[in-house]
Every structure is written in structure tokens, then in C-alpha cells.
Amino acid sequence: LFGLPDQKPHERVLLAADAETGLKAILAVHSTARGPAFGGCRFWTYDNELAALNDALRLSQGMSLKNALADLPFGGGKAVIIKPAGDFDRPALFAAFGRAVQSLQGAYITAEDVGTTTADMLGMQAHTQFVSGIPRAGAFGGDPSPKTAWGVFVSIEAGVRLHLKRSSLDGVRVALQGLGAVGWHLAEFLHKAGAKLVVADVDAAKVARAQEQLGATAVGIHEILSADVDVLAPCALGASLNASSIPTIRAQLIAGAANNQLATVEDGDTLQQRGICYLPDYLVNAGGIISVAREYRNEGEESAVMAEVSRIGERVAELLERVKAEGTTPGRAADAWARSKLVKPV
Ligand code: NAI
Known part of the structure; x- marks a missing residue:
């Protein structure tokens, strides 16, 4: 314990x-x-x-x-x-x-x-004052998932630029595992930016909607991780990156919303050995907590929240610099960076 x-x-x-x-x-x-x-x-x-x-x-x-x-x-x-x-x-x-x-x-x-x-x-709210994520009339707040999706989107943009060395998302193939609250918003942002989507969800209705509205290609839930794409975005549940899935992954960049994507820290090493850049989940999916934290403190407006979430893209760039400088993996570099900040902010 x-x-x-x-x-x-x-x-x-x-x-x-x-x-x-x-x-x-x-x-x-x-x-x-x-x-x-x-x-x-x-x-x-x-x-x-x-x-x-x-x-x-x-x-x-x-x-x-x-x-x-x-x-x-x-x-x-x-x-x-x-x-x-x-x-x-x-x-x-x-x-x-x-x-x-x-x-x-x-x-x-x-x-x-x-x-x-x-x-x-x-x-x-009637039982505790220590709760957030509640819609407010005339102010931002409530469902954090669109902000989470935006943070994942700017992370993918940064990863595509820095790791795939491509200047835009136009024509970049992205596999989305899970089209739920975050996955759907992310799919919309990616589609708007010109990405080509490959999607899977256990819910067939969500897949059909992505095919109709976003021109997505559907694959089965057992095929999505090994889809022939440039980017993989795990947006379902955790531990999808493990000893059995990693050898089959064809994407060169992984960035998604799901918490605890790596089954073990060593799985991050294996991804790196395969030349796959994995952007740590807790770095890229912080948009939602940024939103509910600002809402809780009654800080700023929608545009300020979006600007703060967009800074996740800059952190991805800084992390990749640290990875180069320290000769480590993104997962280990992010862990060390985050741990160095586990102190009272000044
Ligand atoms: P959700 O429950 O709305 O969506 C999950 C989707 O994944 C559902 O559509 C479900 O049918 C699908 N799914 C489940 N198993 C699947 C499988 N094996 N293959 C393909 N699809 C599958 O959840 P939400 O809110 O979109 O969150 C997704 C992930 O992101 C979770 O791991 C969550 O912890 C994480 N996350 C969510 C945040 C948020 O703001 N909602 C914030 C940070 C992390």
C-alpha cells in the first residue's frame, strides 16, 4: 500500500x-x-x-x-x-x-x-466545495475533454514537426484507438488539420459517425495498434503499449489521451529502440486538469485556458531536447523532469 x-x-x-x-x-x-x-x-x-x-x-x-x-x-x-x-x-x-x-x-x-x-x-456540489468540472453560465468550465483533446492535438503537431520532420499535419496518417469524449474531439481537430484518420472503437456507432463525418477508415479493435500510419493516438484505456503490442506498431510517433499507456517503464525503452517516439501520456493529456484547475480557481477566460493548454506543445519540444541531451527515453526524461518539480511552486 x-x-x-x-x-x-x-x-x-x-x-x-x-x-x-x-x-x-x-x-x-x-x-x-x-x-x-x-x-x-x-x-x-x-x-x-x-x-x-x-x-x-x-x-x-x-x-x-x-x-x-x-x-x-x-x-x-x-x-x-x-x-x-x-x-x-x-x-x-x-x-x-x-x-x-x-x-x-x-x-x-x-x-x-x-x-x-x-x-x-x-x-x-451540495455536499462538498472541493469539486470542479461543472458547467457555468457565461464562463468556461464543465467537461474537460475538449481541452484534453486540444493538448493531445498540439502534442501531435509538435511531434510531427520534430520527430517526423514534417511541416504540417496535412496528409499525415493517424490511428485513433477510442472515439470517446476525448478521442472524438481529437479526431475533429486532426481532420480539420488535414490528417487522414484510421479509427477503432468497441462502439460501432461512433466508428460509423467518424466514417461519415470525418472520412475515417475503420479497422477492428485488434488491428488499430498495428495500423499502417505515421502517428498512433491511444485514447481508450491504459496499458495498450506492452510486450505483445509494441513489436507490431508501425507508427513512428505515439501521443494519446489514455492514462498509463505503457504497461511497464521498460516498454518505453523498447519503443525507443524501435525508433518510435512515445510522448508520455501525463505530459500530453494535461489539458483537462488545466481546465478544471483554472475553473476551480475561477481564473481567466476560455482563451487563457486554451493558451495555457497550447503550451503543452512547447513542453513536448523541451522534452525532446532533454531526451537528446540526456540520451534517455521520453518517458524517463519526463519522469525525472516532473519529479524535480514535486515541490511547492515559488
Ligand atoms: P470515454 O469513456 O469517453 O472514451 C473511451 C472510448 O474508448 C469509448 O468510446 C470506448 O468505447 C472506447 N474503447 C474502450 N475499449 C476500447 C478498445 N479496446 N478499443 C477501442 N476503443 C475502445 O473516455 P474519455 O474521457 O474519452 O477518456 C479516454 C482516455 O483518456 C481514458 O484513459 C482517460 O483516463 C484519459 N483521459 C481523459 C481525460 C478527459 O478529459 N476526459 C483527461 C485525461 C485523460
Whole structure:
């Protein structure tokens, strides 16, 4: 429980259970060195409680690195709610979760993640002030996924320029694994920039929509990682880059929204040996947390958020410089860079 290999131990982990609503949640505060721990709440079906705990621990330490690299005045945290097996009252369940968040007295701030919605966050507002990602009349806020997609897009642009040595996305072939909240917005940005899309999703309706509206080529979910493309954008779930998928990858650049894409750190080394440039997930997918963090602090306007998210592209360029200078992989360079920032911002 207290610290995964080569990682700082978590400061605090709260196991929250509420018999009346069926809530079983894990709220993991990895680090508050930079400020309160900020990270979304995942609502998911897990095989067992240990699997949920493992997810919360991994995701929360990822948030520490993500928030540090994005220069946010926040530490890293994450919550997971284990989806109840039978019928349940969703607003009541999230109300109980909101009370658990409140009990941490601001050490952890929550927002959307996989399986949670803006409506869940809105409902929680009556139970905790430590929640963000809520639409506001006349101001930016709410669903972070378009901002996440924009951050991935500017990362792909930077990677295409610096690694593929191409001046624009026009004609660049991009494979998108997952056309959900982030994947769909990313597909639209890429299409507008002239990229040729190859897509896969378990949901056939989303694939059909991409074919009709964006001229995308559809492939099966088992073919997408090895598609004959220039860029691969994993936007479904984690660990897609592993010992069995990596030898089949034909893309030269990988940048996507999914958290924890590399199954192991060594998988990043194998990608590098194959000449494939992998842009670390927590660097490129920070657009959403940048958005909810600004919303939480009531800072700036939409254009300011977009400008801050666009700076992710500059960080990609700086990371690739560090990789060259240090003779390491992007994953290891990003880890070292983020860890050097796990201190209170000045
Ligand atoms: P989502 O649930 O809206 O979309 C995921 C999509 O992937 C769905 O359309 C699903 O049908 C599809 N999918 C699932 N398994 C698949 C498979 N094996 N092959 C192909 N498609 C598959 O989730 P969302 O919000 O778009 O997030 C995607 C990823 O990005 C997640 O890993 C999430 O943690 C991460 N992320 C999302 C952020 C956000 O702002 N929404 C912020 C940072 C990270």
C-alpha cells in the first residue's frame, strides 16, 4: 500500500464505505507538495477491491507528475468508486462520495474521469466545495475533454514537426484507438488539420459517425495498434503499449489521451529502440486538469485556458531536447523532469 516500486509513498489513502447507498470508494492523496491534491474520480467495475486500490494508487501518483509538469499549483490525487453490482441510486451514491471528499477538508479536489459526468459533479456540489468540472453560465468550465483533446492535438503537431520532420499535419496518417469524449474531439481537430484518420472503437456507432463525418477508415479493435500510419493516438484505456503490442506498431510517433499507456517503464525503452517516439501520456493529456484547475480557481477566460493548454506543445519540444541531451527515453526524461518539480511552486 505505502509506495509502489521507485515511487514516493502516498500521503493519505481514504477508504470510504456507505452501506445505505452502496458506496465503496478509494480516495488517494499521493502528494500535496505543490498544493491540494487534484485529480478526477473514476467510476468503474473492478474484479475486486485490491484492483480498485491499485488503480487509485497508480492514477494518483500519475496526477502528481501530470500536475507538476503542467506547472499547476496542485498536488496529485485521484479517487475511484467501485460501481455497485446491482441497482443503485446514482445521485445518492455521489452525494455520499461528496461527503467523503469533504471529510478530507480540501486535501483532495475531485472532478470528472472515466465513468463520471458533469451531472455527477453538479450533484456533489451540495455536499462538498472541493469539486470542479461543472458547467457555468457565461464562463468556461464543465467537461474537460475538449481541452484534453486540444493538448493531445498540439502534442501531435509538435511531434510531427520534430520527430517526423514534417511541416504540417496535412496528409499525415493517424490511428485513433477510442472515439470517446476525448478521442472524438481529437479526431475533429486532426481532420480539420488535414490528417487522414484510421479509427477503432468497441462502439460501432461512433466508428460509423467518424466514417461519415470525418472520412475515417475503420479497422477492428485488434488491428488499430498495428495500423499502417505515421502517428498512433491511444485514447481508450491504459496499458495498450506492452510486450505483445509494441513489436507490431508501425507508427513512428505515439501521443494519446489514455492514462498509463505503457504497461511497464521498460516498454518505453523498447519503443525507443524501435525508433518510435512515445510522448508520455501525463505530459500530453494535461489539458483537462488545466481546465478544471483554472475553473476551480475561477481564473481567466476560455482563451487563457486554451493558451495555457497550447503550451503543452512547447513542453513536448523541451522534452525532446532533454531526451537528446540526456540520451534517455521520453518517458524517463519526463519522469525525472516532473519529479524535480514535486515541490511547492515559488
Ligand atoms: P470515454 O469513456 O469517453 O472514451 C473511451 C472510448 O474508448 C469509448 O468510446 C470506448 O468505447 C472506447 N474503447 C474502450 N475499449 C476500447 C478498445 N479496446 N478499443 C477501442 N476503443 C475502445 O473516455 P474519455 O474521457 O474519452 O477518456 C479516454 C482516455 O483518456 C481514458 O484513459 C482517460 O483516463 C484519459 N483521459 C481523459 C481525460 C478527459 O478529459 N476526459 C483527461 C485525461 C485523460
